[in-house]
Amino acid sequence: MADLTLRSQSLLAERLARSGEYDQAYWVARRILRAFPKFKGAYRILGQVYGATGRPQEALDIWARVLSADPEDAAAYAGLGAAYEALQDWESALWPWQRAFELDPANAAIRQGLQRAYRAAGRDIWRLKMTRGGLARTYLRGRLYEKGIAELKGLLAEDPGRFDLRLALAEALWRAEKKEEAEATLKALLDDLPYCLKANLILGQMWLGTAQDEAARALLERAQMVDPDNALAQDLFGALSPLPPRTARLPVESQDVAGKDLGELYEEGVRTIEGSARAQPPPLLEAATTAPAEPQWLRPAPGPALREPPWRAQERHLEAHPEDHAARLGLARRLRDMAILEEALKHYAVLAEGAPALLGEVARDVEVMRRLYPEHEGVLRLAQTVRERLGPS
Numbered sequence: 001m002a003d004l005t006l007r008s009q010s011l012l013a014e015r016l017a018r019s020g021e022y023d024q025a026y027w028v029a030r031r032i033l034r035a036f037p038k039f040k041g042a043y044r045i046l047g048q049v050y051g052a053t054g055r056p057q058e059a060l061d062i063w064a065r066v067l068s069a070d071p072e073d074a075a076a077y078a079g080l081g082a083a084y085e086a087l088q089d090w091e092s093a094l095w096p097w098q099r100a101f102e103l104d105p106a107n108a109a110i111r112q113g114l115q116r117a118y119r120a121a122g123r124d125i126w127r128l129k130m131t132r133g134g135l136a137r138t139y140l141r142g143r144l145y146e147k148g149i150a151e152l153k154g155l156l157a158e159d160p161g162r163f164d165l166r167l168a169l170a171e172a173l174w175r176a177e178k179k180e181e182a183e184a185t186l187k188a189l190l191d192d193l194p195y196c197l198k199a200n201l202i203l204g205q206m207w208l209g210t211a212q213d214e215a216a217r218a219l220l221e222r223a224q225m226v227d228p229d230n231a232l233a234q235d236l237f238g239a240l241s242p243l244p245p246r247t248a249r250l251p252v253e254s255q256d257v258a259g260k261d262l263g264e265l266y267e268e269g270v271r272t273i274e275g276s277a278r279a280q281p282p283p284l285l286e287a288a289t290t291a292p293a294e295p296q297w298l299r300p301a302p303g304p305a306l307r308e309p310p311w312r313a314q315e316r317h318l319e320a321h322p323e324d325h326a327a328r329l330g331l332a333r334r335l336r337d338m339a340i341l342e343e344a345l346k347h348y349a350v351l352a353e354g355a356p357a358l359l360g361e362v363a364r365d366v367e368v369m370r371r372l373y374p375e376h377e378g379v380l381r382l383a384q385t386v387r388e389r390l391g392p393s
Contacts, residue, residue, distance in 0.1 A: 006036065006228055006248035013045045022049045035250045038195060038225040040069045047079045056086035068193050069226050071163035074103035078110050081117060090120040091376050092341045099164060102134040133165060140168065145176040161368050163193060174202050182206070190219075197226045201233055201243075208242050325355035329362070336369065344369075345378045352385050359389055 003009075009032055016025035026049050032042040043066050050059035060083045066076040077100035084093035097114040104110055111128060130138070132155055139148035152169040156162060166189050173182035186203040189196060200223040207216035220243055224230060228248035233241045314331040318324065328347050335344035351362050363386045366379070373379045 004250045004252065006032065006039070006041075006250065009250055010041045010045070013042070014048075017045055017048045017052070020052075022053050025049050032250065036225070036228050036248065038069075039228060040066060040197065040226050043069075044073075044075065047076065051079055051082055051086070054086070056083040059083040059086075067163070069195050069197050071167050071193065071196065072103055072198075074100045074107065074110065077103065078113055081113055085113075085117070085120075089342070090117055091373060093117045094121055095373070098131065099133075101128065102131055102137060103164070105130070105134060133162075136165070137168065140172055143175075145172050148172050149176065149178075159368060159371055163189070163196075167196065167198060170199060171202065174206070179206065195222060195226055197223055197232055198236070200226075201236055205237060205242050325351060325358055328355070329358055333365065336365065341369075341373070341376070342378065345382055348382055349385065352382065352389055356389075359386070362386060363390060 009028060013025045013028040013032070016022075016028065025045060029042045029045040029049070032039060036042070043062055047059050047062040047066060050056075050062055059079060063076045063079040063083065066073055067080075070076070077096040080096035081093045081100065084090070084096070094114075094117045097110070097117045100107075100110045101114045105128075114128060132151060136148050136151035136155065139145070139151060149169065149172050152165050152172065155165055156169065159165075166185065170182055170185040170189060173185060183203065183206060186199050186206075189199050190203065193199065200219045204216045204219035204223060207213065207219070210216070223233065224243065227233070228246075230241070230243040230245055233243040234245055314327065314334070318328055318331065321327070328351055332344050332347035332351065335341075335347070348362055348366060351358055352366075355362070366383050366386050369376075369379045370383050
């Protein structure tokens with residue numbers, strides 16, 4: 001009988017994806033998500049599968065979900081970069097490859113990806129240089145927290161939208177025992193990324209046993225949704241972890257038991273947590289109890305019956321209500337944060353031309369994009385349009 005621990009099933013899906021058995025990897029990952037819908041590891045596998053099977057738009061959506069749980073996941077940034085490469089959007093590919101390189105500069109595949117993106121974007125380079133973000137992380141790895149904090153604060157003053165740097169700063173402040181500043185930084189980050197695993201763990205641990213104890217327990221519970229085995233909690237806190245090590249298991253299904261007594265399926269003396277399959281499976285899993293040899297979603301034609309990216313509903317709303325400028329700004333920001341830059345620029349351009357009440361917010365957003373993409377022609381054109389609309393200051 002299959003080992004139904006979450007760890008074993010995740011390793012199985014990863015192994016299947018590496019060996020090119022993408023259909024099987026897909027169904028294992030979807031089964032995991034039925035039991036543990038917020039588990040980050042399953043989304044990472046789906047991102048790999050979508051990227052490898054020629055579905056870059058779906059891969060972008062999945063990698064954005066992974067990064068909302070872990071803004072410091074180098075593999076997720078590399079996945080974003082590869083997805084933009086598949087779309088031949090080399091300018092957009094540069095940013096995630098740069099973030100991946102900052103986080104894992106020794107990774108040969110990431111270095112090659114960044115060099116490839118530079119060349120394709122017409123920016124030949126002879127060697128990769130450490131960025132200020134990479135320098136800050138070098139300080140933190142060496143426990144030079146004061147230097148790391150100063151560097152991170154300087155970077156965030158220039159670009160406050162960098163979630164990866166905000167999380168790094170929060171952890172550095174916590175490790176440097178600057179509790180009040182760490183708490184404020186973590187709270188602000190969780191306002192934007194409520195399922196950020198490390199932020200939930202650190203703030204939950206800080207608040208446990210204080211006047212914020214009830215909120216702390218809610219944060220730790222949320223962290224367990226993203227990481228049911230509590231693996232990161234053990235890495236962060238060791239023996240002082242507020243969350244114990246445990247073994248998460250997928251629910252037993254009919255094909256798993258093969259006539260066995262259910263009592264045989266559990267080890268004695270092991271703390272376990274079993275996921276709960278939903279009464280009604282999500283649309284992707286309807287009429288699919290086992291993985292077929294060739295699932296329809298992998299066939300080149302006709303198009304697969306996949307769940308649409310979440311922003312499609314916002315686009316349909318705007319088609320019906322084109323004057324809803326607040327909704328358009330929300331969609332533009334969502335696309336921008338997911339690095340779907342060309343689509344975001346289209347919506348910002350509409351707002352710059354026809355929503356004078358929101359022009360100040362548009363100007364602030366465009367200025368951030370101009371810093372992130374200083375040579376992107378579309379961003380520069382939009383920045384010029386916004387300046388003209390604002391008039392002399």
